Each structure stands twice: as structure tokens, then as C-alpha cells.
Amino acid sequence: QLQLVESGGGTLHPGGSLTLSCTASPLPLEYYAIGWFRQAPGKEREGVLCISRGGSVVEFGTSAKGRFSISRDNAKNTAYLQINDLKPEDTAVYSCAAKSIFDQFHYCPSYYGEFDYWGQGTQVTVSA
Numbered sequence: 360q361l362q363l364v365e366s367g368g369g370t371l372h373p374g375g376s377l378t379l380s381c382t383a384s385p386l387p388l389e390y391y392a393i394g395w396f397r398q399a400p401g402k403e404r405e406g407v408l409c410i411s412r413g414g415s416v417v418e419f420g421t422s423a424k425g426r427f428s429i430s431r432d433n434a435k436n437t438a439y440l441q442i443n444d445l446k447p448e449d450t451a452v453y454s455c456a457a458k459s460i461f462d463q464f465h466y467c468p469s470y471y472g473e474f475d476y477w478g479q480g481t482q483v484t485v486s487a
Contacts, residue, residue: 360386361383361384361386361391361457361459361475361476362383362384362385362476363381363382363383363455363456363457363476363477363478364381364382364384364478364479365379365380365381365453365454365455365478365479365480365481366379366380366382366481367379367380367481368453368481368482368483368484369482369483369484370484370485370486371445371483371484371485371486372445372485372486372487373445373446373447373485373486373487374444374445375445375485376441376442376443376444376445377441377442377445377483378439378440378441378442379395379439379440379441379442379453379455379481379483380437380438380439381393381395381437381438381439381440381455381478382435382436382437383436383437383438383457384436387433387436388431388433388436388437388438388457389412389433390412390459390460391412391457391458391459391460391476392409392410392411392412392457392458392460392466392467392468393409393410393429393431393438393455393456393457394406394407394408394409394410394419394455394456394457394458394467394468394471394474395407395408395409395427395429395438395440395453395454395455395456396419396453396454396455396456396471397449397451397452397453397454397483398451398452398454398480399448399450399451400451402451404454404471405419405420406419406420406470406471407419407427407429407440407453408427408428408429408440409429409467409468410429410430410431410438410467411460411463411464411465411466411467412460412463412464412465412466413464413465414431415464415465415467416429416467417467417469419469419470426442426443426444426445427440427441427442427443428440428441428443429441438455440453440455442483445483445485446485447485447486447487448485449483449485450483450484450485450486451482451483452480452481452482452483453480453481453482453483454477454478454479454480454481455477455478456471456474456475456476456477456478457474457475457476457477458473458474458475458476459475
């Protein structure tokens with residue numbers, strides 16, 4: 360049973376940057392593909408980025424595009440989402456999710472329903 364905890368959210372001015380963390384326990388992160396999602400008030404949840412067990416990155420198609428970067432540090436059981444040049448429209452609850460992967464090292468789930476475990480989410484607010 361995997362547990363995920365996000366941290367690093369907060370309130371930033373437009374143009375700022377931050378890094379969100381997603382820490383897994385008690386099982387090793389290395390056995391999971393990790394996705395980052397966000398949900399703004401009154402809007403559907405949207406996928407941002409996914410990183411496979413082997414480190415392959417898949418974009419879900421968010422409008423943020425190149426301003427987002429995903430990474431993982433299996434030794435720390437932590438995945439990260441870096442956001443640059445924050446914009447007001449980035450305001451949302453950001454969640455990480457995990458999918459157990461046996462041997463498909465480059466596979467990333469393509470939508471939220473494929474993920475097995477979810478964190479509680481962390482609030483990111485971008486305001487002038």
C-alpha cells in the first residue's frame with residue numbers, strides 16, 4: 360500500500376518559480392510511474408507530466424508546456440515538479456499519482472484513471 364505526500368505549494372507572484380515534491384512511503388518509489396496533475400477551481404483535473412520507472416517523460420498536454428519539468432530521485436523516494444514563470448492561470452491544487460509497473464520501464468499511464476495511488480494535493484496560488 361503506497362502513500363504519497365505532496366509538499367512545496369504556496370503563494371507566488373507571477374513570473375516566480377517553485378518546485379513541488381512528492382514523497383512515497385513505505386514502498387520504494389522506483390517501482391512506480393509517477394504523474395503530476397492539477398485541478399483549478401470549477402475545472403476538470405488535467406494531467407501535467409508523467410515520468411516512467413526508467414525516467415522517460417510524457418506530456419499530458421497542459422498549456423504550461425515547457426514551463427513544467429518532472430524528475431525523480433529514487434534514492435529519496437521523491438518525485439518533483441518544477442514550475443517556471445508562474446502565471447495566474449497556474450493556480451490549482453497539484454497532486455501526484457503513482458502506477459505500479461512491473462517490467463515496462465518506459466511506460467507512463469496516459470490519463471488519471473490508470474493511476475492507482477494519489478496524494479492529498481498541495482495548493483499553488485499565483486497572484487499579483
